[in-house]
Amino acid sequence: MKYYIFFGPPGAGKGTHAKAVTAAYNYKHISTGALLRAEIAAGTELGKEADALISKGNLVPDSMVEAMIANVFENEKEAEGFILDGFPRTLAQAEDLDKILADRGEEVSAVVSIMISDQLVMERILHRASIEGRADDASPEIVSNRIATYHAQTEPLIAYYKAQGKYHEVDGASPVLEENRDRVLAKMAELK
Numbered sequence: 001m002k003y004y005i006f007f008g009p010p011g012a013g014k015g016t017h018a019k020a021v022t023a024a025y026n027y028k029h030i031s032t033g034a035l036l037r038a039e040i041a042a043g044t045e046l047g048k049e050a051d052a053l054i055s056k057g058n059l060v061p062d063s064m065v066e067a068m069i070a071n072v073f074e075n076e077k078e079a080e081g082f083i084l085d086g087f088p089r090t091l092a093q094a095e096d097l098d099k100i101l102a103d104r105g106e107e108v109s110a111v112v113s114i115m116i117s118d119q120l121v122m123e124r125i126l127h128r129a130s131i132e133g134r135a136d137d138a139s140p141e142i143v144s145n146r147i148a149t150y151h152a153q154t155e156p157l158i159a160y161y162k163a164q165g166k167y168h169e170v171d172g173a174s175p176v177l178e179e180n181r182d183r184v185l186a187k188m189a190e191l192k
C-alpha cells in the first residue's frame with residue numbers, strides 16, 4: 001500500500017491536485033479538513049468542537065484527526081494507496097502517523113510539497129471564499145492566522161521528512177492550474 005502526503009500551505013492546491021491524481025490512479029484521497037467540515041455540517045459534538053477552532057484559523061487537536069485517519073485506513077479495502085491532504089500538520093501527528101503505519105507494517109511512501117508564496121496563499125484563499133463559501137476563507141485575519149499556524153506548526157515537518165529522504169517539492173505557483181497539476185502528476189508518475 002502506498003501512503004503519499006500532499007504537503008503545503010492552505011491554498012497550495014493540495015485538494016485540487018489530489019483529485020486529479022485519484023482520477024489517474026486507484027488511490028483514495030483523504031482530506032482531514034473535508035472530514036471535519038462534514039462533521040460540522042452534520043452537527044455532531046465533534047463537529048461543534050472542531051468548528052470553534054477552525055473558524056478562528058487554529059488547528060484541531062491531534063487526537064481528533066488521528067482517530068479519523070486511523071478509521072479510514074481500517075475501513076478502506078479497495079484502494080492501492082492513499083493521498084493524505086492536510087494531514088499530518090504537526091510534528092506529533094507525523095510521529096503518530098509513523099506509528100500507526102508501522103503497526104500495519106507500512107510506512108509513508110513520499111511527501112509531495114506544493115510550493116507557493118504567502119502572498120499567493122492570501123490571494124487564492126480570498127478568491128476561493130467567493131466560490132466555495134468556506135467561513136475560514138472569508139476574512140484576511142483568519143487567513144493570516146492560518147498562514148502563521150502553517151509556518152509555526154506545519155513547516156517543521158519539512159525537515160522531518162527530508163531526514164527520512166522522502167521529501168519532494170513541486171512548484172504550485174503558476175496562474176495556469178493545469179501547469180501545476182501536470183507537475184504534480186509527473187512527480188507522482190516518478191514516485192510510483
Ligand code: AMP
Nearest residue numbers: 032033034054058059060065086087089
Ligand atoms: P483544510 O481543508 O486542510 O484547509 O483544513 C481546514 C481546517 O481544518 C484547518 O485550518 C484546521 O483548523 C483543520 N484541520 C484540517 N486538518 C487538520 C490537521 N491535520 N490537524 C489539525 N487541524 C486540521
